Every structure is written in structure tokens, then in C-alpha cells.
Amino acid sequence: GPRAQAKFLLTSSGDYTAGCFQLSVGTYTKDMSATSGSYSCSSSRCPPCFFFDTTSGPVQLTLQNCHMDAFVSTHGYSMLTTVTFTNGGGSTATVQDNSGNLYLLPRLGQRGSSMDCKCFGQVGNGILICDATTTPVQMSGNIANTDHLFGDSCLTISAASNPFDMRYPVCAFKYCTTCFILDTSSNAVALTLTYCSYYFSMDQSSVGVLHYHFAVTGSNSGTVSDGTNVYTLSPAGSGQSSMLCTCSSQLLSCSADTVRTTSASTGVAGFPEAVSVSDFVKLGSTLSVRGFTKLGSYLRLNDNALQFTSDANTYAVFNNGLQFYVDSARKMSMTVSTGTLHGTWQSDSVVTSSDARLKRQVEPLLDTLRRLQAASAGAPGARGGP
Helix, strand or coil, X not given: CCCCCCCCEECCCCCCCCCEEEEECEEEEEECCCCCCCCCCCCCCCCCEEEEECCCCCEEEEEECCCCCCCHHHCCCCCEEEEEEEECCCCCEEEEECCCCEEEECCCCCCCCEEEEEEEEECCEEEEEECCCCCCCCEEEECCCCHHXXXXXXEEECCCEEEEECCCCCECCECCCCEEEECCCCCCEEEEEECXXXXXXXXXXXXXXXXXXXXXXXXXXEEEECCCEEEEXXXXXXXXXXXXXXXXXXXXXXXXXXXXXXXXXXXXXXXXXXXXXXXXXXXXXXXXCCCCEEECCCEEEECCEEECCCCXXXXXXXCCCEEXXXXXXXXXXXXXXXXXXXXXXXXXXHHHHHCHHHCCCCCCHHHHHHHHHHXXXXXXXXXXXX
């Protein structure tokens, strides 16, 4: 039958170059051609296999001259060799060659936590060509169990408030994943991720950005915050209920339109340019316009004024009452108790003869006749007088 193969862990490689050299938390530089000194593996040539114990923290390895193993070192031409790297703990590990190529190994249980690298040696440099396989399938699990600890997964949370510091193992005593499902079936869910640039205890803010995915699955809304800004997600099936975010320098930048600062009470959806809607627009119980609004070519809302022309000289404005202006001249003003016509007005004949509300100092005709009779009776020389 086929021969079984296994590699044992080495703290001192010695002559057993078939084993894996073990490194614990820290930053290391190893040279595959070195047989003594700190760049060697315990004063011996390093084997083409490294095991990272990241239980207590991350491991960072720079591997120089990766093509210079025991065989290649005796030859002067380029070779292609294989080096294996395995992360066996709960933190991140990184591998870098002396040409600056950097590869990341996530924690144990994540796809890509173990990888084989090909080392291509040319002109004295060892170049690592690695495979850290990932898939688009992300399993989901509740924080009460450990399903989310075994693979690329989404962590399901349902508590009303969830403050997570990504520097520490705060998700079931493990480092959190970068995908979260907000189960809002019973209540709104608020998630706060501080130090989002940390990936399994290692700060990536100086070397790159992290990608996050958030989704709401219940009938209530959800919010995601980085401690500075708050992004709002709609209930499932009623708008934008999921978003992708990029974390750079501990701050999230998300695809959700509705955002506010942590000190503000209401999130506002912002758009960088114009908005076009092909059908009707449904608003809530009230319409709030915080600044300038233009409807069509000329009708505009600006502060307390409804403007009817593009030059903004003909408008209606509310200021302790309703006032109408035409060509910047006030023509009519109305308050709760009275109304006033300003300037020169011409009355339509039909309106004048039929509607006394547009006439000033109007009194019944009978009252006018009585007053005339009284005046005539008291005048000297009037008929019927003394």
C-alpha cells in the first residue's frame, strides 16, 4: 500500500530537515541558508516547514533565501522548492519573503490557515508564491455556540446592544469574524465594532484595509457603528438590509446610505449627486426639508420661502404670518386676525359687485339713510325744521 507521510514538530531542527520548525508569538527573521546564528533554526538549517503557535498572540515571519535548502545550496542555478506554513492557534500569522511579498494565515479553523508555498530562486532572491484558499460560502452561527469558530463564517447576534473590541477575543472567547448577521426578529440590534482594523489580534491599519459584511434578517432595523459613525440598515425585505464595509485606520466606510455621527439622533441618507426616481416617492408621516429644494424648473423650497421663479424674486414666505411678494415687492400679507393688501390693486367688476369682503368701510344702506335723515333734520333751513 501507499506509504504514510507525517511531519513532526521541531524546536531544534538539527539534522531532521523533514520536520516543521515551531515558532510562538513574536516577530522572526529566518534564512534558509543559515546554519548558525539567530537567522538559523536553533543553530541548524531550517526545514521547509514552519508551524506557528499563535495561541498567545500573532506570529510574523520573514523568510530569506527560501530557495536555499540543503539541496539547492550546493547548486548555482535557479530552483523551485516547496515550503509549508501552518497556523495552529487563535491569532493571525504572516509570512513574508525578502522581496516584500506578504501572505496572511488566519487563525486555526479558517480557510487558508495552512498553505503550501512555492519558492522561486532567481539572482540570489527567494520569492514565495503562496496559495491561501478562500470560498464565498460563509456559515452562520449564534454566539452561544461555536459554529462560527470553524471556517469562514457569519456570526449571528440578537441582543439589543453588542459592543465588540476587535483587539480581543470577545466572540465566545475567540477573535471575531468579519461577517455579522443581525437577527432583529424580536428587537432592534445595535452592533459597535471598535478597532476594526485588527484581524485576529493583529493590527492591519498600516498595511491594508479589512472588508466586513453585515446583514439584517428580522423585522426591525439594525445599526452598525465604529464608535464614530453609525450606519442604519432597514428590516429585511424593506430596503437596504445588508451592506459591505471597508475598515481603514479603525474607521468603517460602508455602502449603506443612511449614516449619522454617534452624537446625532437621526440618520440621514446622503447622495453625492442628483437622485432620479422612475415612479412615485413615498415619504413618512411628515416631510422635512432641511435646506434648499428644487421642484421642476422653477418651483423651489428654500428655508421658509416657496419660490415661483428662477430669480427668486416672486415667492411666498412665512414670517409671523403668510406674505406674498411679486418682483421683490410685498403685495399681500395675512395673519391669524387680519389680512392686508399692499400697493395698488384693481378689483374685477364681478368681484366688486358681489363680494363685500374686498370692500373697506362697508355698512348697510339703511344705516346710511338714517344718518342722512338725521343730518338733514338738524340742519338750519331744512324742510320740516324749526
